[in-house]
Amino acid sequence: MKKQDFFTRPGIVCITAVFCCALWGSAVPFIKTGYLLFSIDATDTASILVFAGLRFTLAGILVLIAGSFLQKRILLPTKTSLKAIPILALFQTAGQYFLYYIGLAHTSGVNGSIISGTSAFFALLVASLLFRFEKLSLTKVIGCIFGFFGILIMNLQGVQPFSLLGDGFMILSQLSSAISAAFIKLFTQKDDAVMLSGYQFFLGGVVLMVVGLLMGGHLELNDVSGLLVLFHLAFVSACAYTLWGILLSKNPVSKVGIFGCLIPVMGVLLSALMLQETGQAFSWTGLLSLTLIVCGVWIVNKGEKRQDD
Template sequence: MSIKNYKVAAALAIFCTLLWGTAFPFIKVGYAQFGIEGNDIGSKLLFAGARFTLAGIMVLFIFLVKNKHLPKIEKNGIMPVMLLGSVQTFGQYIFTYIGIGFTSGANTSVITACATFFTVLFAPLFFKSDKLNICKIIGCVLGFCGVLCVNSGGGVTVDTLFGDFMILMS
């Protein structure tokens, strides 16, 4: 499916960006609404599981309405999909949901920006055509220093350091 009207495409892209940008603060709101304490890791993971299950059901419902059948996957595609889901979703979000409970939503958003730096630094390991040069290294160092400066505004405690580290790991 493609969107041929550029104004509609731009509006939808902005809307999706706004939704994505508010995910972390809304997770914190969800913790507060359900009375999930900062150190209650089990409840956080249950909350995450419920969110992802509901999202999956919504995606399947929309797919079913649009295509009149459920999606099919070939037998040889099951293991790659399971591996990708385990690493990309389960692995990443286990760190994210735990970390969010120990740090602020603002810190979470700022720290997740570090993913760009990791992508730039690690891409040459996976793509021979992508070379690491001094400009990329300087850019990553300056960007990471900027993240540290923005992140150092609040009080630093053992809990926030733990939360920040968990978000960084995600």
């Protein structure tokens, strides 16, 4: 009997995915706090890109150092990864977070946290319809509908009115994230997930930082707390994305991706506590949105289990 891989065990998948979502959920309030500590205005796109680029460049370095230490070898790109790394850097870091950071600067932490949950549903659609990794069943479709209705209701009498530059960019960033998740599944069949993670973060971060600097961006460090926030955000990316990549390389995209719907739950709670957005977090629209998204998670997960049986 073939021994089951550690990262395919249901309990390990659940614990690891929930841990990643908890880290990602903390990113929204920490990013908005970082804007304050580095004196970044919501309209200063250039400085926002410098801030994001610095975070991901640092995250890439952390991943490569930790990965080399744990694997007892220096992680170097392979011939096959030379094509994979730029593609992942484009969709996961440069593309997704260009939209993400600008969008988050123009919407509330609660709205941003809830919208982050749509990546799970986008991941299902992209994996099924574009990359053909798995079939799109009726239960998965119903789960996606529940999730999108959650986003819709959030904006009907939303805590903050829908804005293209804010909520619109956040949604596009999640679509970019879903595409990158499918590429991770594809590329990790040949290359190490940790190596790909580290180099794509570094490359994408450098691109964002250079673009921001060329646009006239700069950072003002007024408090050492800003450095702590920056290191926390780098750790979030380095740890969560690497573990998520390992899960995707060994499990169906839908089985892993659906846990992403927990990100808004944790993000909303942390935004409520850190950003004093309790009125938004616990309004009827916010709670109903979260309820629908959680229902969508349950429906998709139920459908995945039936397919496995």
